[in-house]
Amino acid sequence: MKQLLSFIRKEFHHIFRDKATVMILLLMPIIQIILFGFALSQEVKNTKVVVLSTTSDEATRRIINRIDASEYFDVVGTVHNSDEIDAAFRDGKAKLAMIFEDHFSENLKHTGKSHIQLIADATDPNAANSFMFYASNIITNYQQDISQPQSGGGMIVPEVKMLYNPQMKSAFNFVPGVLGMIMILICAMMTSIAIVREKEMGTMEILLVSPMKPMYTILSKISPYFVLSVINFATIMLLSVFVLKVPIAGSFISLFIVSLLYIFVALALGLLISTVTNSQLAAMMISGMGLMIPVMLLSGMIFPIENMPAFLRFISNFVPARWYIDAVKTIMIKGLGLGAVLKDVGVLVLMGTVLVTISLKKFKVRLE
Amino acid sequence: MGVRGLNMDTVIKVENLTKRFGNFTAVDNISFEVKRGEIFGFLGANGAGKTTAMRMLCGLSIPTEGKGTVAGYDIFKQPELIKKSIGYMSQKFSMYEDLKVWENLELFGGIYGMNDKVIKQKTDELMIKLNFEDERDKLVKSLPLGFKQKLAFSVSIFHQPQVVFLDEPTGGVDPITRRRFWEMIYDATAQGITVFVTTHYMDEAEYCDRVSIMVDGRIEALDSPDNLKKQFNAKNMDEVFQQLARKAKRVDN
Numbered sequence: 001m002k003q004l005l006s007f008i009r010k011e012f013h014h015i016f017r018d019k020a021t022v023m024i025l026l027l028m029p030i031i032q033i034i035l036f037g038f039a040l041s042q043e044v045k046n047t048k049v050v051v052l053s054t055t056s057d058e059a060t061r062r063i064i065n066r067i068d069a070s071e072y073f074d075v076v077g078t079v080h081n082s083d084e085i086d087a088a089f090r091d092g093k094a095k096l097a098m099i100f101e102d103h104f105s106e107n108l109k110h111t112g113k114s115h116i117q118l119i120a121d122a123t124d125p126n127a128a129n130s131f132m133f134y135a136s137n138i139i140t141n142y143q144q145d146i147s148q149p150q151s152g153g154g155m156i157v158p159e160v161k162m163l164y165n166p167q168m169k170s171a172f173n174f175v176p177g178v179l180g181m182i183m184i185l186i187c188a189m190m191t192s193i194a195i196v197r198e199k200e201m202g203t204m205e206i207l208l209v210s211p212m213k214p215m216y217t218i219l220s221k222i223s224p225y226f227v228l229s230v231i232n233f234a235t236i237m238l239l240s241v242f243v244l245k246v247p248i249a250g251s252f253i254s255l256f257i258v259s260l261l262y263i264f265v266a267l268a269l270g271l272l273i274s275t276v277t278n279s280q281l282a283a284m285m286i287s288g289m290g291l292m293i294p295v296m297l298l299s300g301m302i303f304p305i306e307n308m309p310a311f312l313r314f315i316s317n318f319v320p321a322r323w324y325i326d327a328v329k330t331i332m333i334k335g336l337g338l339g340a341v342l343k344d345v346g347v348l349v350l351m352g353t354v355l356v357t358i359s360l361k362k363f364k365v366r367l368e
Numbered sequence: 369m370g371v372r373g374l375n376m377d378t379v380i381k382v383e384n385l386t387k388r389f390g391n392f393t394a395v396d397n398i399s400f401e402v403k404r405g406e407i408f409g410f411l412g413a414n415g416a417g418k419t420t421a422m423r424m425l426c427g428l429s430i431p432t433e434g435k436g437t438v439a440g441y442d443i444f445k446q447p448e449l450i451k452k453s454i455g456y457m458s459q460k461f462s463m464y465e466d467l468k469v470w471e472n473l474e475l476f477g478g479i480y481g482m483n484d485k486v487i488k489q490k491t492d493e494l495m496i497k498l499n500f501e502d503e504r505d506k507l508v509k510s511l512p513l514g515f516k517q518k519l520a521f522s523v524s525i526f527h528q529p530q531v532v533f534l535d536e537p538t539g540g541v542d543p544i545t546r547r548r549f550w551e552m553i554y555d556a557t558a559q560g561i562t563v564f565v566t567t568h569y570m571d572e573a574e575y576c577d578r579v580s581i582m583v584d585g586r587i588e589a590l591d592s593p594d595n596l597k598k599q600f601n602a603k604n605m606d607e608v609f610q611q612l613a614r615k616a617k618r619v620d621n
Contacts, residue, residue, distance in 0.1 A: 006479065010471070010475050202459075205428070210480065211481070
């Protein structure tokens with residue numbers, strides 16, 4: 001026990017004497033949350049709109065006002081011909097152009113039918129899709145407001161309800177993602193680097209010839225990163241609840257249990273990496289390429305898994321973050337209990353057990 | 369100091385020890401004994417098999433064939449007990465650079481199961497002996513190499529092991545610093561610690577009680593430096609070494 005305690009103390013010294021690293025480790029979640037929350041927002045806000053309308057009538061004005069009033073759009077000006085629309089797109093002055101047909105209001109009144117053409121800059125297809133959807137909604141709403149309920153006319157009005165995330169905040173999606181990424185980064189990457197550093201410095205040899213039990217070495221190596229991960233988990237939770245206003249709909253305890261499980265898997269991954277490599281650089285490359293990229297791209301954090309080709313969808317099954325992120329979304333956003341994430345939990349337990357078994361075996365082999 | 373061996377006076381005993389990696393025989397059928405309190409020099413060119421042999425004695429590597437005991441314990445069956453009875457200092461100068469001097473001592477004392485009181489007392493003694501009192505609270509990385517080596521050696525014998533294994537302990541320092549380092553080694557043998565040392569500095573070979581010279585995985589010569597010089601009709605250990613090393617077939621890696 002004394003062995004273990006002296007060793008754990010040493011590990012904390014290593015980390016906390018390296019001020020730069022500590023700062024990075026503790027600030028990283030904050031920076032990422034801020035980046036994803038504000039800078040890399042996928043929400044469509046204040047899309048610039050230009051309007052082309054030959055007749056300034058009531059209906060046109062109403063629609064333009066509604067568009068402008070919505071937080072999604074910002075009407076920046078009117079243009080007079082298609083050349084000017086072209087120029088506005090080219091100069092990046094507008095992302096959306098609305099073209100009202102001649103005599104818009106009159107046509108609407110007399111024939112019950114009028115056209116608005118919406119032209120979008122689809123350089124970013126996701127964004128274009130979103131604001132097109134918002135714009136059509138606004139126009140449809142206006143139409144519903146002015147149309148009188150006609151007997152027998154038969155009008156179907158779809159009522160759309162966005163469950164769990166009524167305001168369509170992207171934070172609901174990326175908070176679990178950032179959690180999944182930070183944990184992997186800190187647990188797997190930092191643990192593997194810390195262990196490999198001992199090999200590189202030659203101190204591992206000293207440990208191996210000492211009566212220090214390998215299990216103790218491993219335990220003490222991972223303990224500071226475990227603590228850091230729990231701190232980071234708390235930071236991300238506080239930021240998401242109080243800054244991003246993403247509430248924890250489900251039980252915090254369940255969320256914490258699932259997170260501990262994920263930290264365990266990530267630590268096991270780090271351990272495994274440390275057994276297959278002998279240099280810090282290699283450990284960093286493997287965890288960078290081998291972990292970060294799949295976590296970012298294949299976990300559903302940025303790109304929906306459903307949209308992936310079958311092969312990538314298959315690969316994504318082996319990315320622990322995928323299961324963790326799914327579980328976090330279920331508990332935190334949907335507010336369901338542990339019972340709803342049994343599959344995720346099961347997969348993570350399985351992954352952790354397999355990883356720990358392999359790496360303990362490998363770690364021992366190196367002793368002999 | 370607990371002496372647990374069958375033979376009180378033999379600390380290391382090795383018979384027909386062999387280590388193969390696939391087709392490559394790194395250590396080829398070596399046998400020798402090391403007596404308590406002896407300074408045993410283990411010489412050989414790079415790639416001759418010194419480090420592999422030493423690793424087997426420390427319980428880091430399992431021999432392919434042969435038998436051996438270290439501090440009275442079997443190298444096959446009792447590596448964990450061997451580990452408690454030996455000290456080790458490797459050629460890569462190995463202490464924790466971002467720990468303070470006293471923290472390194474405390475850590476290794478803790479790893480070897482010493483209690484806090486003894487650790488503290490021995491640390492105090494050591495700091496006075498090495499004239500290190502001003503460095504006590506410094507990070508190891510701020511110390512000059514000679515200091516670090518002295519400290520690493522002190523750490524390796526901090527728990528009063530029966531044998532200490534030194535793997536090229538004085539690499540990269542000048543002869544004067546080496547000489548001082550050897551004074552510490554003599555001091556350790558005076559406390560009854562047996563010293564097993566690999567080196568490629570021939571002036572150091574002269575300081576050993578007995579020297580073995582490995583060539584291509586085999587021990588080609590083993591005797592006191594004086595006897596070896598007579599046997600090979602050489603002025604100094606360097607000539608002895610050169611005569612033997614010339615026979616080597618393995619290419620230096």
